[in-house]
Amino acid sequence: MSEAASTRVATSKSKTKSTTTSTTMSAPPPQTSSGAGAADSTADGAALLSSLAPLLHAWLPGQRWFAGKGQPVTRFSLVSATEILPVSSAGTGPGLLHLLVRAHQPGLPANAPGDCYQLLLGVRAMLPPRLAAARIGRLQDGPLAGLTVYEGLHDPRVAELLLERFRRPGPLGPIRFDQATAIPAGLAPRVLDAEQSNSSLVYGDAYILKIFRRVFPGTNPDLELPLALTREGCRRVPAPVAWFEATAPQPVTLGVLQPFLRGARDGWQLALGALAAGRDFVPEAHALGRATAEVHIALAAALPTPALRRSQTRQLVDGMTERLAAAARAVPALVPYVPGLRTAFDAVAALGHEDTGWAVQRVHGDLHLGQTLRAEDGFWSLIDFEGEPARPLPERRRPQPPVRDVAGMLRSFDYAARSHRPWNDEWAARCRAAYCEGYAQASGSDPRGEPELLRAYETDKAVYEVLYEARNRPDWLPVPMAAIQRLATATD
Known part of the structure; x- marks a missing residue:
């Protein structure tokens, strides 16, 4: 892009x-x-x-x-x-x-x-x-x-x-150009x-x-x-x-x-370059968090923002649980972690029974470093709003909690760190924190304030990654599997 x-x-x-x-x-x-x-x-x-x-x-x-x-x-x-x-x-x-x-x-x-x-x-x-x-x-x-x-x-x-x-x-004919x-x-x-x-x-x-x-x-x-x-x-x-x-x-x-944003570079390549040079990526991650929040604020102003009620929360959790079961059938390496991963979804279901009214809105739907561009002056843009292509279009157009996009970006920082040798876990942790802080400064709401929802979306994203890598890039499967091991034993 x-x-x-x-x-x-x-x-x-x-x-x-x-x-x-x-x-x-x-x-x-x-x-x-x-x-x-x-x-x-x-x-x-x-x-x-x-x-x-x-x-x-x-x-x-x-x-x-x-x-x-x-x-x-x-x-x-x-x-x-x-x-x-x-x-x-x-x-x-x-x-x-x-x-x-x-x-x-x-x-x-x-x-x-x-x-x-x-x-x-x-x-x-x-x-x-x-x-x-x-x-x-x-x-x-x-x-x-x-x-x-x-x-x-x-x-x-x-x-x-x-x-x-x-x-x-x-x-x-049956085509129209606008x-x-x-x-x-x-x-x-x-x-x-x-x-x-x-x-x-x-x-x-x-x-x-x-x-x-x-x-x-x-x-x-x-x-x-x-x-x-x-x-x-x-x-x-x-x-x-x-x-x-x-x-x-x-x-x-x-x-x-x-x-075409001439001269712009995508966030994935910038992150890998920083890792290769031994540089921190904290300022970039912070600015990217602000950019994400600004897009979410504009989407909330432009399109409806209903509340996620009990029945919809149940539907959300059921979808995550079904995707986990399907992925485990296709990727045997995932099976031992299924009970631990389900606790992330169960925690959201439990809050749903309390009728927690999470705000939902239209979101990017597949946000990661490769879906961002930084101009030569440092200005960040978000691109490719298609959502996850493997999912049905009605699902991709459905309002979601904004934390879904945040979870995708947090997974992307982890992906970048795991793609580099040696693995730099602290680099990823600093980026994740800076991104959330930048988001909070622009939006007034820290996504880490909803830990159950954030963990559930991170888990759902990691499960998607496991299935994707197993089908398309088996050599990359250890990257999401490392996150699966962490998320299966997380307590928040």
Whole structure:
């Protein structure tokens, strides 16, 4: 995140095609707009997907943002297909297909929808050598037989086209492009190679475009919350410049264009640099605590702040307990610690029976050092408000106690310290204290004043980390397991 004009747009507007199937996001699929080609059909979409399926079976599970690792894909179904840039009949230039595709995997009820993924596929007769690494494969049959498809975002001509679509907002089949402020033309694109659950393009060091890969019905918090914070005048979050979405039967956020904070460095790299140099990170942690509190204050002003009552506390605890049980089934190393970890959740449940009315509000939802940027003048910003991508969108949009974000950042300081050799436990403890002190100065409320809730959220986060590392980075599993051992024996 610290890194995000084609003249053929008029042609693509006049020739836009859109196909949909009866597969839905949770209701009927997006419908073709009146400007789309009338000759398209469900059969065309089915033929396209059938020809792509063998390539997708091999390519999709290997992508960093594919959520269903460890399970085979049994079949694909098409939600929508939009030809953003028509394939050249002479094969002299790229075409661009926008697809929303469901990947169906074992373990779900027969009628349950699979995860829906957004694909931007370039199509060429011949792939230039510079795009060889982006190659998905050559189609053997179907409407694009004999052509090569590839990851379109790696093609500068395709990336330029996307920016041009934002510059000229409006509908394109089942997709709509919206703009908040004017965007200049002619900005050179580049793809960010950093590991992340989505994909990002940077345009001329001026803007960053985040493409959501696994998409859900509803407005993504990474658009919703920055827009709300912008309305409140909060400067801690880059304001959305433009965005695009599937438009029916309800909005499905596909991507967001924001200012690129040139020269800013993310908190994770800064923390690791401090550890490597033997430097303290206390001033930075304190300032970051203040920044977090300012964002929470602005979110509370912009959006509803209900109280967490007994039934909701029970629901919260049940969710944490269920996630612990599921993680223990998947990661046997967690099993011996389950009884101790459950005491953290039981303590919150006990307070809930006393009808403790914790204040809840919209929060970041996945806050850690890698979701922060510090400018050259020392100003901290918070980014990536999508929440934990593995969790359902309604859950990510649910109001939560602000201490949830605090717990995530405290875990991140511990992660940084554990990632360094030798492990510097005192460094992490000083950062954790400074962060809470900075938060308290800005908000008037010290998050350590709610120890039961803080421990429960830290525990829930560590359980999430264990499951994530076991599935994606087994070499990192000892990092959250060290926290599991501590949290399982904690008394407050």
